[in-house]
Amino acid sequence: MQELAYVDDIAPGSTRPLDDGLLLVRDLAGDFHLIEDRCPHVGWSLATGTLHEDAVIECPLHHGLWCLRTGDPQRYPARVPMTVHPVTVRDGRVYRLPAAE
Template sequence: MSRVLACSTAELPEGEALRLETSPVIALFNVGGEFYAINDRCSHGNASMSEGYLEDDATVECPLHAASFCLKTGKAMCLPATDPIATYPVFVEGDDVYVDIPEEAS
């Protein structure tokens, strides 16, 4: 794993998302003070999940196709998406938010 400093907790307000220009590109979300990281690309098409519609139940809706994904598991919650999105471990240390990216993905 490669641990990447994503941002400070103050840089990502509750209910917002941040696109991380890592390899792969990651979408980082703050839902009720909990941070979640998923692959930024929708599994159904070429859409940035960081631009999606974040819900209070820790799901995000694709901005192009209205497919919904669970931020905790990456599971596709409705059509048109059927394939999950990769999720990544997130750690908060002090005021810093880190994401672990598998070595083969970075």
């Protein structure tokens, strides 16, 4: 497991870009998600994207929507799924889990 952040350092409804091109997202409900920090549509950073109910992020450039849980596109022009990485929260910290084989 790789430690990513302290839970208390990231407010619900905010994002934190990481050094490896990933984006840690705390959705409006307070759940954590780890995605690639680029829109699958054109590669734009999602760090300033809008977070919506039901764990959805909106690209700030063309306003496509993706589900943070599954990576599935939710609204055009989003057509390609985004990569979602598994995370867990333990002892007040957020960790990246190894990818399933």
